Amino acid sequence: MDTTIFMELLSKREFKAxxxxxxxxxxxxxxxLLSELEDKELALAFRLIPKDKAADVFSNMNxxxxxxxxxxxxxxxxxELLDDLYMDDTVDMLEELPANLVTRILDTVDSTKRNSINxxxxxxxxxxxxxxxxxxxxxxxxxxxxxxxxHIKAVxxxxxxxxxxxxxxxxxxxxxxxxxxxxxxxxxxIIEDIMETEIISVSTHTDKExxxxxxxxxxxxxxxxxxxxxxxxxxxxVDDAMDVMVDxxxxxxxxxxxxNPSEKSYFETSVFSHAKNRFLWLLILMLSATITGSIIAKYxxxxxxxxxxxxxxxxxxxxxxxxxxxxxTLIIRGLALEEIKFSDIFRVMFKEFRIALxxxxxxxxxxxxxxxxxxxxxxxxxxxxxxxxxxxxxxKLIGCILPLFAKKLRLDPAIMAAPxxxxxxxxxxxxxxxxxxxxxxSL
Amino acid sequence: MDTTIFMELLSKREFKAxxxxxxxxxxxxxxxLLSELEDKELALAFRLIPKDKAADVFSNMNxxxxxxxxxxxxxxxxxELLDDLYMDDTVDMLEELPANLVTRILDTVDSTKRNSINxxxxxxxxxxxxxxxxxxxxxxxxxxxxxxxxHIKAVxxxxxxxxxxxxxxxxxxxxxxxxxxxxxxxxxxIIEDIMETEIISVSTHTDKExxxxxxxxxxxxxxxxxxxxxxxxxxxxVDDAMDVMVDxxxxxxxxxxxxNPSEKSYFETSVFSHAKNRFLWLLILMLSATITGSIIAKYxxxxxxxxxxxxxxxxxxxxxxxxxxxxxTLIIRGLALEEIKFSDIFRVMFKEFRIALxxxxxxxxxxxxxxxxxxxxxxxxxxxxxxxxxxxxxxKLIGCILPLFAKKLRLDPAIMAAPxxxxxxxxxxxxxxxxxxxxxxSL
Numbered sequence: 001m002d003t004t005i006f007m008e009l010l011s012k013r014e015f016k017a018x019x020x021x022x023x024x025x026x027x028x029x030x031x032x033l034l035s036e037l038e039d040k041e042l043a044l045a046f047r048l049i050p051k052d053k054a055a056d057v058f059s060n061m062n063x064x065x066x067x068x069x070x071x072x073x074x075x076x077x078x079x080e081l082l083d084d085l086y087m088d089d090t091v092d093m094l095e096e097l098p099a100n101l102v103t104r105i106l107d108t109v110d111s112t113k114r115n116s117i118n119x120x121x122x123x124x125x126x127x128x129x130x131x132x133x134x135x136x137x138x139x140x141x142x143x144x145x146x147x148x149x150x151h152i153k154a155v156x157x158x159x160x161x162x163x164x165x166x167x168x169x170x171x172x173x174x175x176x177x178x179x180x181x182x183x184x185x186x187x188x189x190i191i192e193d194i195m196e197t198e199i200i201s202v203s204t205h206t207d208k209e210x211x212x213x214x215x216x217x218x219x220x221x222x223x224x225x226x227x228x229x230x231x232x233x234x235x236x237x238v239d240d241a242m243d244v245m246v247d248x249x250x251x252x253x254x255x256x257x258x259x260n261p262s263e264k265s266y267f268e269t270s271v272f273s274h275a276k277n278r279f280l281w282l283l284i285l286m287l288s289a290t291i292t293g294s295i296i297a298k299y300x301x302x303x304x305x306x307x308x309x310x311x312x313x314x315x316x317x318x319x320x321x322x323x324x325x326x327x328x329t330l331i332i333r334g335l336a337l338e339e340i341k342f343s344d345i346f347r348v349m350f351k352e353f354r355i356a357l358x359x360x361x362x363x364x365x366x367x368x369x370x371x372x373x374x375x376x377x378x379x380x381x382x383x384x385x386x387x388x389x390x391x392x393x394x395x396k397l398i399g400c401i402l403p404l405f406a407k408k409l410r411l412d413p414a415i416m417a418a419p420x421x422x423x424x425x426x427x428x429x430x431x432x433x434x435x436x437x438x439x440x441x442s443l
Numbered sequence: 444m445d446t447t448i449f450m451e452l453l454s455k456r457e458f459k460a461x462x463x464x465x466x467x468x469x470x471x472x473x474x475x476l477l478s479e480l481e482d483k484e485l486a487l488a489f490r491l492i493p494k495d496k497a498a499d500v501f502s503n504m505n506x507x508x509x510x511x512x513x514x515x516x517x518x519x520x521x522x523e524l525l526d527d528l529y530m531d532d533t534v535d536m537l538e539e540l541p542a543n544l545v546t547r548i549l550d551t552v553d554s555t556k557r558n559s560i561n562x563x564x565x566x567x568x569x570x571x572x573x574x575x576x577x578x579x580x581x582x583x584x585x586x587x588x589x590x591x592x593x594h595i596k597a598v599x600x601x602x603x604x605x606x607x608x609x610x611x612x613x614x615x616x617x618x619x620x621x622x623x624x625x626x627x628x629x630x631x632x633i634i635e636d637i638m639e640t641e642i643i644s645v646s647t648h649t650d651k652e653x654x655x656x657x658x659x660x661x662x663x664x665x666x667x668x669x670x671x672x673x674x675x676x677x678x679x680x681v682d683d684a685m686d687v688m689v690d691x692x693x694x695x696x697x698x699x700x701x702x703n704p705s706e707k708s709y710f711e712t713s714v715f716s717h718a719k720n721r722f723l724w725l726l727i728l729m730l731s732a733t734i735t736g737s738i739i740a741k742y743x744x745x746x747x748x749x750x751x752x753x754x755x756x757x758x759x760x761x762x763x764x765x766x767x768x769x770x771x772t773l774i775i776r777g778l779a780l781e782e783i784k785f786s787d788i789f790r791v792m793f794k795e796f797r798i799a800l801x802x803x804x805x806x807x808x809x810x811x812x813x814x815x816x817x818x819x820x821x822x823x824x825x826x827x828x829x830x831x832x833x834x835x836x837x838x839k840l841i842g843c844i845l846p847l848f849a850k851k852l853r854l855d856p857a858i859m860a861a862p863x864x865x866x867x868x869x870x871x872x873x874x875x876x877x878x879x880x881x882x883x884x885s886l
Contacts, residue, residue: 183625304750
């Protein structure tokens with residue numbers, strides 16, 4: 001849908017045309033379209049959305065749009081919206097709303113829903129509890145497939161996913177039946193005979209990243225959540241798991257660039273917040289880099305005698321940093337995907353050592369030839385070649401070891417990425433370089 | 444399941460115990476467990492897996508396990524397996540098998556299936572066609588909900604997902620009905636009246652990354668794939684979309700560390716391949732860094748006069764590199780998530796400029812104080828402070844502009860990450876530093 005056309009229709013108050021456009025559009029696309037509008041027009045347009053789509057559009061809106069709408073809604077409109085919103089979307093919204101609007105919403109819903117909401121709001125930010133919904137289909141083991149289908153027909157429409165049904169006994173989860181089974185197995189079959197009893201479930205406090213990993217490992221559509229007393233309290237659905245996966249990848253990538261992760265997008269984050277998220281790491285890394293500087297200062301006599309030595313510093317520092325980052329990045333990603341474990345440390349080191357020898361030999365030869373052609377100085381070629389080989393080997397070993405140790409110490413391995421590795425490797429490469437140079441040139 | 448116990452049971456040939464263990468285990472976990480076994484034991488264990496689970500376990504195995512099994516299977520075993528494997532899993536396997544085994548498999552399946560397989564194998568590697576399955580439930584618009592449910596009961600069990608059903612007319616996709624609708628709407632309703640006609644679909648040649656994005660944007664369980672003649676040819680399911688998302692994040696992260704991405708995991712990739720994937724970028728970056736070196740060489744007189752100047756090189760280079768990487772990383776990620784577009788370039792630049800001023804002011808003050816306390820040299824403090832500010836501003840601008848231009852030029856923005864940005868910024872920071880130093884110290 002073209003935004004300009006839509007705005008024009010809206011300003012001309014062509015409600016009938018707008019309604020028929022909104023009628024065929026997807027809820028996600030409507031939310032995107034509405035995000036281009038001014039507040040007042042937004043309220044007008046929102047009220048033209050077909051009733052059965054309004055809650056879905058609302059849950060796809062950004063925080064400031066939701067806040068505005070909740071603020072201006074009548075009591076009746078708010079109640080209708082809250083009746084249609086899934087529990088997890090309601091809680092997502094409440095987590096971002098100003099306190100007075102949260103109170104308004106809690107006053108509007110009935111006491112059962114209020115209790116559920118309050119409970120969901122209490123789960124830690126990164127837990128399964130915080131992303132789950134309390135709406136799911138539950139069955140009894142004594143039902144037949146036909147009973148189950150009738151039960152779903154009666155209650156299913158309000159539930160977020162009905163494709164996995166949960167068999168409960170005294171609120172304990174004893175089995176799982178997929179809608180696929182219900183739809184393809186004989187009507188008279190008893191649920192107990194077809195339910196799966198090997199259940200993959202998570203606790204309310206399981207980290208949401210772990211939950212998302214279960215989805216991609218086992219190809220799930222939903223996973224049941226049980227509380228500390230092992231009673232079933234909700235489900236996490238695959239669409240929320242996908243959001244978590246995207247967010248976690250963004251967080252890892254951000255941390256790997258020495259930036260504190262932000263929950264907001266680039267443009268939603270203010271200049272001041274951006275600066276704050278980036279400053280501390282820059283300061284720490286800058287001060288660490290002065291160590292390398294003071295080591296260079298110690299070799300003042302060496303480069304006073306041969307000034308050309310200084311000009312190889314950037315090449316050695318950069319190559320060391322790049323080699324170290326390559327290794328650390330691959331290890332950090334391998335750890336995140338659980339392809340590498342701490343116990344693999346010697347296997348990883350041996351592998352990186354051999355890779356480093358191959359790579360550095362190539363680089364040393366390339367550079368040796370270049371230097372010999374430019375300066376006709378064999379000694380210098382040897383100094384640079386040896387420094388390169390030693391730097392690359394040490395860089396790759398530091399790059400692979402640190403993320404593994406971070407994992408072991410329960411730190412986020414992503415902090416051991418390019419910026420920190422580069423700073424550490426720089427110091428090593430300078431020490432190696434000047435030690436070799438002073439020896440070979442007898443300075 | 445404990446691997447050692449399982450291996451012991453296997454070596455003791457306790458088939459009954461093994462069967463009952465395999466009976467309750469999840470297919471993904473069985474595949475993992477079997478990956479720890481020797482080839483011979485693997486064949487034995489695989490034959491003990493319950494028939495209805497064997498194909499699912501097989502599709503979760505790695506390539507070398509699949510190759511081994513296909514090689515030793517009898518004609519009958521192979522046929523049984525191929526009958527139960529989903530089409531997309533069959534094609535995934537064929538793409539990795541040696542040619543003689545591919546021929547063996549194509550000879551085993553019937554001609555209809557062989558045609559489908561050949562067609563799927565022909566789609567480009569990164570396309571929707573290469574990850575789709577040709578098995579889906581199709582309905583007619585004149586059916587009632589009851590007819591549809593009976594149809595699903597008859598054919599559904601062989602289809603990969605039955606949760607989204609497709610209404611076809613002369614092989615053209617005219618509507619979508621969810622299993623949720625079928626399960627909750629009145630039995631006598633006509634499909635045409637409930638089918639959704641605003642359809643989100645992709646073409647066989649759509650990039651699989653784009654396909655995965657649709658799933659997370661719209662929260663889909665499956666997406667239909669149409670060919671160039673607009674005829675429906677298959678569906679992509681959410682589990683495959685999740686795999687694509689994980690793979691694409693890995694690819695981005697790998698490229699951002701100046702490593703050519705590999706389809707295999709860290710340990711599956713040989714030392715030689717690892718070296719090959721890393722060498723070319725290292726060589727290019729190393730040679731680029733020599734430019735910075737030759738610029739330094741030009742200022743030989745400057746650091747001959749004040750040798751202390753050399754010791755600030757690492758700090759300036761690292762800070763510039765880190766600042767540039769922070770910006771480029773956030774922009775690369777924003778582009779991948781479609782939160783930032785090329786047309787935002789001036790907004791981004793203005794934002795980064797203000798962030799750079801804030802950050803660099805902080806860093807300059809911290810460093811100025813440190814230098815003044817250590818060397819009691821106001822001029823040096825000013826030189827370093829000004830160089831820092833100019834370096835950070837330029838680094839952040841280069842860091843945000845290059846990924847945007849890469850996107851515009853249809854290159855992968857991820858190549859404009861830390862390694863390349865660092866090398867470019869290094870050159871700038873050295874030029875800035877020595878220009879300021881020679882001016883202020885009148886060298």
